Amino acid sequence: MAVLSASNLAKSYGANDIFSGVTVEIPHGAKIALVGSNGAGKTTLLEVLIKREEPSAGTVSHMKGLTIGYLPQRPQLDGDRTLWDEMMTAFADLRAREARLHALAHQMSEAEGDELDAIMTRYGELEHAFERDGGYTYETRARQVLHGLGFAEDDFTMPLAHLSGGQQTRALLARLLLESPDLLVLDEPTNHLDINAVEWLESFLKAWDGALLVVSHDRYFMDHVIETIWELEWGRVEVYRGNYSHYIQQREARHERLMKEFEAQQEFIAKEEDYIRRNIAGQNTAQAKGRLRRLERLKRDTLIAPVRRQRQIRVNLKADLRSGDKVLMTHGLVIGYERDEPLVEVPDITLYRGEVAAVIGPNGVGKTTLLKTLLHNLPPLKGSARLGAAVIPGYFAQAHEGLNPDNSVIDELLSVRQMPLSQARDYLAAYLFTGDDVFRPVSTLSGGERGRLALAKLALAGANFLLMDEPTNHLDIPSQEILEAVLAAFNGTILLVSHDRYLIDALATQIWDVQPGEMTVFEGSYQAYLAARQAAREAQSAPPPEPPAPAPAAPSGAPTAPRRSGMSAYERSRRLAQLEQQIHELEVRLVNLSGELGDASAAGHVERVRELGEAYTAAEAELNAALEAWEALMS
Numbered sequence: 001m002a003v004l005s006a007s008n009l010a011k012s013y014g015a016n017d018i019f020s021g022v023t024v025e026i027p028h029g030a031k032i033a034l035v036g037s038n039g040a041g042k043t044t045l046l047e048v049l050i051k052r053e054e055p056s057a058g059t060v061s062h063m064k065g066l067t068i069g070y071l072p073q074r075p076q077l078d079g080d081r082t083l084w085d086e087m088m089t090a091f092a093d094l095r096a097r098e099a100r101l102h103a104l105a106h107q108m109s110e111a112e113g114d115e116l117d118a119i120m121t122r123y124g125e126l127e128h129a130f131e132r133d134g135g136y137t138y139e140t141r142a143r144q145v146l147h148g149l150g151f152a153e154d155d156f157t158m159p160l161a162h163l164s165g166g167q168q169t170r171a172l173l174a175r176l177l178l179e180s181p182d183l184l185v186l187d188e189p190t191n192h193l194d195i196n197a198v199e200w201l202e203s204f205l206k207a208w209d210g211a212l213l214v215v216s217h218d219r220y221f222m223d224h225v226i227e228t229i230w231e232l233e234w235g236r237v238e239v240y241r242g243n244y245s246h247y248i249q250q251r252e253a254r255h256e257r258l259m260k261e262f263e264a265q266q267e268f269i270a271k272e273e274d275y276i277r278r279n280i281a282g283q284n285t286a287q288a289k290g291r292l293r294r295l296e297r298l299k300r301d302t303l304i305a306p307v308r309r310q311r312q313i314r315v316n317l318k319a320d321l322r323s324g325d326k327v328l329m330t331h332g333l334v335i336g337y338e339r340d341e342p343l344v345e346v347p348d349i350t351l352y353r354g355e356v357a358a359v360i361g362p363n364g365v366g367k368t369t370l371l372k373t374l375l376h377n378l379p380p381l382k383g384s385a386r387l388g389a390a391v392i393p394g395y396f397a398q399a400h401e402g403l404n405p406d407n408s409v410i411d412e413l414l415s416v417r418q419m420p421l422s423q424a425r426d427y428l429a430a431y432l433f434t435g436d437d438v439f440r441p442v443s444t445l446s447g448g449e450r451g452r453l454a455l456a457k458l459a460l461a462g463a464n465f466l467l468m469d470e471p472t473n474h475l476d477i478p479s480q481e482i483l484e485a486v487l488a489a490f491n492g493t494i495l496l497v498s499h500d501r502y503l504i505d506a507l508a509t510q511i512w513d514v515q516p517g518e519m520t521v522f523e524g525s526y527q528a529y530l531a532a533r534q535a536a537r538e539a540q541s542a543p544p545p546e547p548p549a550p551a552p553a554a555p556s557g558a559p560t561a562p563r564r565s566g567m568s569a570y571e572r573s574r575r576l577a578q579l580e581q582q583i584h585e586l587e588v589r590l591v592n593l594s595g596e597l598g599d600a601s602a603a604g605h606v607e608r609v610r611e612l613g614e615a616y617t618a619a620e621a622e623l624n625a626a627l628e629a630w631e632a633l634m635s
Helices: 042-049 083-108 113-132 138-148 153-157 165-179 195-206 219-225 244-279 285-301 367-374 409-414 421-429 435-439 447-461 477-488 501-507 526-541 569-603 606-634
Strands: 002-013 016-027 031-035 057-062 068-071 183-187 211-215 228-233 236-241 326-335 350-352 356-360 382-387 393-396 465-469 493-497 510-515 517-523
Touching (some): 016 042, 016 057, 031 219, 031 244, 083 153, 165 183, 219 244, 228 244, 236 244, 350 493, 356 501, 367 465, 409 447, 447 477, 493 501, 510 526
Parallel strands (some): 031 211, 068 183, 183 211, 393 465, 465 493
Antiparallel strands (some): 002 016, 326 350, 326 382, 510 517
């Protein structure tokens, strides 16, 4: 049964058509994501479906008594209530029934006889229904939701007016989850959540009994929660079954099929037009005229349009200079701000060329401070951070504070590198700044536009060590996919702070997990990190194992377990590759020396034979040493 259905919807603002011909339905319990490029009209479609806006054409029908919870992108919570009071509004009915129970309990203390029996009967009925509907657990549920969405206990008494924009979004989301509407409509719910909060929200929504319609750019979230994708492009909605990854596969297959059908039809039309042109005035004029009528009818009624694609950014990140093998080294590093408690103690790290380190952790824990300290924009409280030889850092700031709001777009680009204006305009066009857009002040740009300009500046700098703080914020999904591909092909080193788990999963070779006061480094992919974290949680929750029987004493002189070399998995792999290349080169050198020795001996060049013999002996010793080192690492 559908909780919401829409037929042939259209919406226009004056001459600007947003969408048309939209026919969709939301079954009970469905989990649907609405995706599309920025500006495609996703928010407008949401508001038409929930009847906050009227359609220009078509109809929207709601199930009788349908309750809807709507989270807009920029909610405003007004009033003098605290955060906790706002959560309690979700339980107004339960709290009224709770007050009624208290009143009945007071009456029982004063009543007698038949009156007491009647009150006790009524109290029992109300108390049973109250318990069944969660009357004794609603405060616990409220705390769980607030903690899950990243609020601390100290935040509960904060007035709504004192909450930041991101906190207001999380507060409204928390209240909607507690209200449990029949249909939950969320517009970019993960924008202000860190990874821990998004993971909690995913688990909550997986168990959600009601229907869910969400606009999101979080691909990982859609893979784990969503079962149907609505794609809004060029004013039309296409429905795909499955999560985000299935949608990508189906979309590409559909585009390929449509392109083949278009090409086949165009080939048919060309042949028909050629026949008509050759025969319209000849002996076969009747057949030619008949084909002409059929062709005109085809062009009018069943002409297949070519696949249209949105304009997309074209990013070219390429290092101008190869850095040394060691890109970043830290020793005894502690980060934070003077007169405050230290934020994070950083373990001693060596980051090698070609690595992608992803920095994850809760909001406010010090991830951005870490980047600024590594760039020497902030002094460390203790220890040191040092860049390696020939390292050219490039910084993409989360808030884009490197952009001068008083500059125009083109002047901001020219502040990185001087070039002719025509060349600068061509370069900015790759980042979707065309026409008079290049003369707009930076202060007038949207978040997505500022992000594209910051990327354009970063690409122009030619850095070989990218430090990127939330680079996919405000980017739509096609732009995220392009940036991911560009970063995967980057020929330098990347240190990435991100809540975009899809990006982390695709790129990271190691995970830096920053928690309050400490940081741990995990060598491996994001999936390996998740598996190790889950194994650690299971080990903590498992009952303690039985103590093992004492092992027999080792005989004197028995070998002990070898000590760890302290070499990271990446460093070991890199060293093995170097040794294998060295062994190959030495083996080739020995073959060449052997041939030269034979030639010199045949020619009777005694001094040359002596020199080549010494070189052969030295190369042979070097090869043996390399082989021993290789065998030691392999074992």
